[in-house]
Amino acid sequence: MTDPVFRLVPADLERLGDRVIKLLGEIFSFSEWIFCPISDHVDGLPPAKLSERQRQRASQALSELKGFWDRIGQQVLIPIRDRSATTKQQTTLGTLVLFRVENSIGPEEAERWLPVLQSWVENRLEILRLKSSFSRPGEIPPYVSLTLEAIYKKEKSSASLLHLLQRPRANADYCSPESVIELCSMLWRHSDPEWLGGNPGEFWILLPGADEKKLSFGLGRLISKARTMRILISKAYGHFVSEPFDISQVREDIHGLERLAEELGTAIFCTSDLKALEDRLGLEGLRSRLDQVKKAVKGSSKCAVAYVRPAPHDLKDVLGPDGVFISGGRDNAFLIRKFGKKSREPDLIRWGNEIQRLCTAAQSTPSTIGIAASYQPAAGPSRAPVAALWAFMHADMLGNGSVAIHDSLTWNVRGDEILSWGDLPGACRSYRRGLKIEPSNTNLLNSLGVCLAELGRTKEAIDAFSRAVNSAPENFMALYNLGGIYFQRGDLGSAEKALKRAYALKPGDLRLAGRMAEVLIESNRAKEALDVLSPFVDKPGQPVPGAIFRILGKAYRILNRWQDAKTAWQQAIKNNHEDSESMALLALGYLEETHDRETAVKLGRQAEALGGGSRQVRTVLCRLNKKLNTLEGQN
Known part of the structure; x- marks a missing residue:
């Protein structure tokens, strides 16, 4: 039995078929061939021209996972065969059909060489799958390219690819592909x-059916979800590959996006993030433009760079001999000023006003301008x-x-953007760099x-909020x-x-009322919690978030008002169909109050599927599960 990580799948017949046939052609005579995945079979047979009698014989042979020779x-x-399963549980992944095979082979001889041929093909597929799945750090496994090529041969216009990297802590093991x-x-x-391949520290994952929007949404939640599962993902990149398809260009785009992410200071980045960033900047081909500008400043001990939009073309005429003007053909440009080692640092505000x-x-209209210098912190x-x-x-x-010189507020903007991409540690680094410039900035704190707090570093979060x-x-x-982080810690x-x-x-802040009510409920003061929330819930015409109804339900349940609690939780779920905590609370209520085991089990399973990883839901x-197990033991 093979390692389940490297088990063949029906699609491998198309992905690896060309290479296997090339090897097979060196030892066996045939002129045409087709690898047919099981999904393309009709009535248990691949598309082959057979007489009715031969169809019956072929169908019988294939059902027994044996080869068939149509002389x-x-x-x-x-x-x-799927040889990762036990012999009794083996199924077929598909069929290899060889046409125009030498017909001098007799039936007895065929019985001997058909099993040999079958094993040879299966072995070659497994070996190719194994060899093409491994790659050195930073390289794309060959199997990824084979998979993408096969997808586009079937006229599918796009594919979502995930590249995850992990850096385990000292004395910790790498997580398995199955966990990922x-x-x-x-x-x-x-x-x-x-799983398409990689190495112990990298994983390349295909996400069938995930479009560009779904890829981005899932990637934004990945670090938090991985942390709850104790999987230490250090970097995650999402690549949405679409037409026109050229494997060389795809490889270049993958490497380019990941290099750009490094420059931007984020460990989480995907194709839609790049597109959105380019739209905000009004800049096409961001990676190549940055390479162009970096080449222009290379060798300079000191320089200042401005990005201007819109940028009149005749700006380059007033830069002087030490200035460089790089335009991308649209309404924007990079302006560069170079200085010698001993030159006095320029007044960046004055330079910005001059450009403006x-x-x-x-x-006749002002431009938006961003300026940074090589001698600034972390530059x-x-x-x-x-x-x-x-x-x-x-x-x-x-x-x-407006004109902005890179400063502490810029680090806040950077951190917020990196946070929106899902990179919590990267956002923390940006905020900390801003605080080095302005230690008492409350927004940064x-x-x-x-x-x-999101990373579970509660003591550090309390310190940051206290400083603010x-x-x-x-x-x-x-x-x-x-108040929220103290509540999370249990310091009511x-x-x-x-x-x-x-x-x-x-x-009059509704969010504050909800948080205060939660503290009161945990302090066994459910009646006070209702008093805090009632003015907001009873106010006509004011939309109430589902989270408030969830908190209301908790208070009602403590006060033995089951019907009110049930109504509140149902309203919470109506407002948010993915409110797993309300589902779990409702399930427990059904079991304890009405002994409706069937409804409790159903709601519990839904809650676990939606958010069983959060502490509250767990x-x-x-x-709920303890009570269900107790009931089963009694029966």
């Missing part, structure tokens, strides 16, 4: 993820072009026609705290977040104290 038609049918496939199956539920004045004079000549783009996004956020509160005692979000007294301070600033499901 009259000069064709051989070889079933390809399980992770992907949870994130892309309507796909059937397939020239742009306004040339086109350098090679990083200045990327930093200028981040500064442009900072300027664009301030409003059309709040953003850092949120990321740390100390810097700005009346900062509502800092107090709200601090500190949570209530922080939330009361936030309530004094914004007494706790409720654990209680």
Whole structure:
């Protein structure tokens, strides 16, 4: 039996067939061939011209997983078995049909060589699958290319490919491909993820049926989901491959996207992220443009780079001998100023205003401009072009026609964008770099705290939120977040104290009311929790999020108001069909209050499928399963 990771699949007949046939042609005489996956069989047979009698004999042979020799038609049918299963459980993956085979072979001789031929073909398929699946770090396994080529031969216009890298901690083992496939199956539920190859630290996964939007959505949740499963993914890239298909260009695009992600400072990135970023920047071919600008600044000890949009073409005439103008043909350009080692650092604000004045004079409207210099923190000549783009996004956020010099706020913008791609550790790094410039910036501290909390680093998150509160005692979000992280830690007294301070600033905030109610419920003060939430729920015309109904249900259940609790949880699920916690709570309620085991089991399974990895859902499901097991034991 073969390793289940390397088991053949029906698609391998198309992916590896050409190579097997090339080898087979050196030892066996035939003129035409076809590998037919089991899905293309009709009435148990591949598309082959057979008499009715021969069809019956061929069907019998293939059903027994044996080869069939049609001497009259000069064709051989070889079933390809799934040899990863036990002999009794083996099934066929498809059939190899060889045409115009020498017909001097007799029936007795055929009985001897058909099993040999069958085993030879299966062995070659397995060996090719194994060899083509392995790759060195940073390289694309040959099997990935073979898979993509086979997909496009079948006239499918696109494919989603996932490249995951892991860096286990000291004394920890690499996770298995099976664990990674399980992770992907949870994130892309309507796909059937397939491991294509890699090495102990890298995984290449095909996601059939996942379009560009689904690929991006799942990738954004991957790090958090992997953490709950204790799978340490360090980098994840999503590649959406579409027409026109050229395998050489596909390889170049894959490597290019991953190199660009490194430059942007993110470990999570995909094709749709790149497209969205290019749209925001108004820049086509971002990777090649950055390479062009980096080449221009290479060898400079000091330089400043500006990215300007829109950029009048005659700007290049006023840059001077030390200036470089790089335009991409659209309404944007990079401007570069080079300085000697001993040159005085220029006034970047003044340079930005000068560029703005020239742009306004040339086109009657101001441009949006982002500027960065090689001597700024965490920069350098090679990083200045990327930093200028981040500064442009900072300027664009301030409003059309703004100028931004790369600073602490730019690091906040970078962190927020990287967070939206799903890279929590990368966002933390950006926020921390901003805090090195401005240690008391409450926005950076709040953003850092949120990321740390999501990563499960509670003590560090409390420190970040506390620093934000100390810097700005009346900062509502800092107090709200601090109360939330104390609640998450189980420190109800500190949570209530922080939330009361936030309530004094914004007494009408619905999110705050929900969080305060949760603290009161956990403090065995369910009646007070209802008093906090009632003004919002009873207010006509105001939409109420499903999470508020979920909290209401908890309070009602504690107060023995089962019908009200049931109604609240049903409303929560109606508002959000993926509210796994409300489903789990409702399941437990049905079992305990009405002894409706069937409904409880059904809801429990739905909750587990949707979000069984979260701590809250796991706790409720654990209680539910214990009670169900107890009932089964009694019966």
